[in-house]
Amino acid sequence: MRDIEDRSIPFLMHLITGQVEELVNKWARPLGLRIEGVRVLFRLLAGDRTVNEVARLTGVELSTLSRLLTRMEGMGLIARRRDAADGRSVIISLTAKGRKLALQHQPVYFKDYETILMKGFSPEEARHVRDLIVRMLDNLEQSGADPISALNGAGNRRASA
Amino acid sequence: MRDIEDRSIPFLMHLITGQVEELVNKWARPLGLRIEGVRVLFRLLAGDRTVNEVARLTGVELSTLSRLLTRMEGMGLIARRRDAADGRSVIISLTAKGRKLALQHQPVYFKDYETILMKGFSPEEARHVRDLIVRMLDNLEQSGADPISALNGAGNRRASA
DNA sequence: TCCATTTAGTTGCAAACGCAACAATTGAAT
DNA sequence: ATTCAATTGTTGCGTTTGCAACTAAATGGA
Numbered sequence: 185m186r187d188i189e190d191r192s193i194p195f196l197m198h199l200i201t202g203q204v205e206e207l208v209n210k211w212a213r214p215l216g217l218r219i220e221g222v223r224v225l226f227r228l229l230a231g232d233r234t235v236n237e238v239a240r241l242t243g244v245e246l247s248t249l250s251r252l253l254t255r256m257e258g259m260g261l262i263a264r265r266r267d268a269a270d271g272r273s274v275i276i277s278l279t280a281k282g283r284k285l286a287l288q289h290q291p292v293y294f295k296d297y298e299t300i301l302m303k304g305f306s307p308e309e310a311r312h313v314r315d316l317i318v319r320m321l322d323n324l325e326q327s328g329a330d331p332i333s334a335l336n337g338a339g340n341r342r343a344s345a
Numbered sequence: 346m347r348d349i350e351d352r353s354i355p356f357l358m359h360l361i362t363g364q365v366e367e368l369v370n371k372w373a374r375p376l377g378l379r380i381e382g383v384r385v386l387f388r389l390l391a392g393d394r395t396v397n398e399v400a401r402l403t404g405v406e407l408s409t410l411s412r413l414l415t416r417m418e419g420m421g422l423i424a425r426r427r428d429a430a431d432g433r434s435v436i437i438s439l440t441a442k443g444r445k446l447a448l449q450h451q452p453v454y455f456k457d458y459e460t461i462l463m464k465g466f467s468p469e470e471a472r473h474v475r476d477l478i479v480r481m482l483d484n485l486e487q488s489g490a491d492p493i494s495a496l497n498g499a500g501n502r503r504a505s506a
Numbered sequence: 507t508c509c510a511t512t513t514a515g516t517t518g519c520a521a522a523c524g525c526a527a528c529a530a531t532t533g534a535a536t
Numbered sequence: 537a538t539t540c541a542a543t544t545g546t547t548g549c550g551t552t553t554g555c556a557a558c559t560a561a562a563t564g565g566a
Contacts, residue, residue: 395544395545396544396545396546397543397544397545407544407545407546408545408546408547410545411545411546411547412546412547415546428544431543431544432544433543433544433545434543434544434545435544435545435546
């Protein structure tokens with residue numbers, strides 16, 4: 185940490201999220217998942233969702249998610265069913281196996297990583313951090329793009345050498 | 346923002362960094378770069394570095410970086426030369442073209458994105474945010490892995506000036 | 507009703523990714 | 537000096553990614 189020269193907030197946050205995701209990836213690997221899959225799993229624990237909703241709520245790009253869901257379907261963790269009310273939508277739900285897996289690991293995901301991060305923070309400080317971060321998200325929102333969909337690069341890639 | 350259910354610090358940070366990187370990607374696209382390349386460029390502005398150091402300091406995985414450097418070399422932005430002192434290392438430096446490009450865009454990268462993020466923050470609050478974030482990074486460091494190299498996976502360390 | 511538009515989701519494709527294996531070099535131990 | 541271990545950087549390989557194009561279904565307007 186001490187030898188990092190770039191101390192800009194965006195870069196420091198990049199380091200934090202990068203490392204947390206790395207930790208989650210390592211942890212989730214034996215389950216055959218990575219962080220995106222983990223996020224999907226726990227999101228579905230709160231209730232069935234359409235593909236679009238899951239994408240929005242987890243910050244996974246739609247086409248990426250579609251393929252991720254295919255993999256998770258193959259693993260027997262989730263099920264797809266077409267929405268009777270709207271034939272365009274596909275509703276994603278956990279299978280018994282997926283639910284069991286999610287419930288089993290829920291505490292780790294929802295507590296452990298935040299606990300590591302916030303060690304030594306008083307409750308007020310923790311609350312303060314959350315407030316500040318939400319303000320940053322609001323700033324981003326005002327500055328242009330939708331904070332969620334922009335996550336996936338709602339549009340760009342290309343150009344190389 | 347308001348309809349996001351997961352308000353855990355790691356996830357909120359994921360949203361922030363994701364969006365900032367998206368913005369930088371959009372901005373850097375006309376330059377033929379994306380955020381990783383931009384980080385490399387500005388890092389080298391502070392002085393020549395070995396591939397390993399660049400990887401460490403920017404949080405780009407080594408093999409990814411190696412290929413990125415090949416692309417940037419092809420664009421005429423950077424140069425590779427073998428370290429005379431240690432035949433294993435390869436020293437990366439900016440070409441005149443790369444330096445010009447970096448200098449030209451330095452203000453945008455180092456100021457604008459942080460400015461967007463921190464809009465409405467008082468100087469004390471901004472300082473506070475940085476302190477809190479550094480504490481988080483220290484927590485991660487203590488929890489096991491090296492915050493920089495852990496970004497990718499495997500790693501190594503080395504102090505710098 | 508008919509047709510244009512919008513929305514949901516999937517898939518084709520090329521680029522990028524990360525892990526692991528590798529060669530080259532250095533360091534350390536004996 | 538010899539050998540074994542560790543480090544640096546690159547590459548092989550299979551996976552994943554994101555954009556764009558596409559199908560199918562719903563919606564709105566005339």
